[in-house]
Amino acid sequence: MTLCILKYKNMLLENKKVAIIGGGPVGLTMARLLQQKGSHVAVYERDSNPLSRIWGGTLDLHKHSGQKAMKMAGLLEEYYRVALPMGINVTDKNGTIIYSKTPTTENKFENPEINRNDLRKLLIGSLKPETVFWDNKILEVKVYNGKWLLHVEDKPYTTADVVIVANGGMSKIRRYVTDAEPEETGTYIIQGDVDNPEINCSEFYKLCNGNRLMCADNGTLIVANPYNNGVLTYGIILRKPEGYQNINHVNFGSPNNIRRFLTEKFHGWNQTFRELINATTFYAVLHTRKLPLDQPWKNNRPLPITLIGDAAHLMPPFAGQGVNSGLMDALILSDNLTDGKFETIEAAVSDYEEQMFNYAAEAQKASSENEMEMRSPNFSFQKLLHL
Structure with a gap:
């Protein structure tokens, strides 16, 4: 039956x-x-x-x-x-943790x-x-x-x-x-990967402390995950400057140019964030669309x-x-x-x-x-x- x-x-x-x-x-x-x-x-x-x-x-x-x-x-x-299961660390640009949440037995799933x-x-x-x-x-x-x-x-x-x-x-x-x-929404994301983060960006890795890390300052945002199958993965979220259609003010074909661009963006931030940028082995630029x-x-x-x-x-x-x-x-x-x-x-x-x-x-x-x-x-x- x-x-x-x-x-x-x-x-x-x-x-x-x-x-x-x-x-x-x-x-x-x-x-x-x-x-x-x-x-x-x-x-x-x-x-x-x-x-x-x-x-x-x-x-x-x-x-x-x-x-x-x-x-x-x-x-x-x-x-x-x-x-x-992962928690969240929210920091300011000085690397000071202003909020932290870790998984519990009740919410881990x-x-x-x-x-x-x-x-x-x-x-x-x-x-x-x-x-x-x-x-x-x-x-x-x-x-x-x-x-x-x-x-x-x-x-x-x-x-x-x-x-x-x-x-x-x-x-x-x-x-x-x-x-x-698809239509572009006016935001782009520079994504980076760091191999062996516990060695190559040890201070940033410690700041994550096993959690996702989030930080925002004056329109520059970063979201990082220290555990992505052995790689630390992060995204930097930026608004496109007014008056241009393509992200061509930086030669994004060159990792060194991206690194220089991001180093300038993070001027005034804690050295820990610049350590992350300098340790990055892979970059990708994503246009956000809908x-x-x-x-x-x-x-x-x-x-x-x-x-x-x-x-x-x-x-x-x-x-x-x-x-x-x-x-x-x-x-x-x-x-x-x-x-x-x-x-x-x-x-x-x-x-x-x-x-x-x-x-x-x-x-x-x-x-x-x-x-x-x-x-x-x-x-x-x-x-x-x-x-």
Whole structure:
């Protein structure tokens, strides 16, 4: 009886192939949730292999969104095992701690931090062999003989019945769904990595004391995490100067020039912060962007296709909502496609998109409000953290 019910509930995707474009946390979670219900899923990821390092800060999954998806995927306990509960140290520019909070037994699972590669490893381990096709960059999709034809760079074409686009905020595949384009928000982030921080920036590492460190002064903000799989990762949040479109007043192609630029920015700050900058081994410059959700998506799609994650609702990373909203996308869409409530795939997708527009718009709003607050010369992390 149980097997019959499961088969009935998954009738929408019976004998259909679902292609997920993008092997980030949202795409892989989507694959896991669909495979649990017996769906035929293939994930196409441009990274060369599962060990390719994903640069970026750690991720924290929230109780009522990201963790909810992990629970449905049967991976919540594994997430708790791998993730690291972390506290917060807020300092002033002199390196004086003005607020500190450490995890407790009661709150340690609220939103522990997980390295991006560790999360990918966890998710890949939950999938059937040969679900993810590595070194497969999808250049375009088009309709051919009643199916989606996926053009893979330097490889043969492949086909699918349903396409789920999860390849990030700068996706080129979403034209079948929306004409919206990402917009810059006026902020940029210089991200840095320090290898062996306990040796190479020992004073800053001690100042963190095992917690994330946050500091703001006159519109310059820094957020650092000393534990990112052996690397200390930090982001410096800056407002773009008025009157120019691109960040070209500094040659960001040169680490030495970035270092000089940041050293000038941190003039007057404690030497500990300059030690951090001088020890940095890797830099990346991120323009903060958002994908507007103020226009309806196209309803004349030739075959089932939709967007999840940043491809659907890219937002500034200032409320911790990006990946969590994306995991909610995967949870709702996978449920709609497999729970037997909808008569067509199109109806299941439409219902998901209607829900997504509501919670993603709220998340974007919170992110944007935090961004505007953070760009104020009088900003303090105490206010953001409601301390």
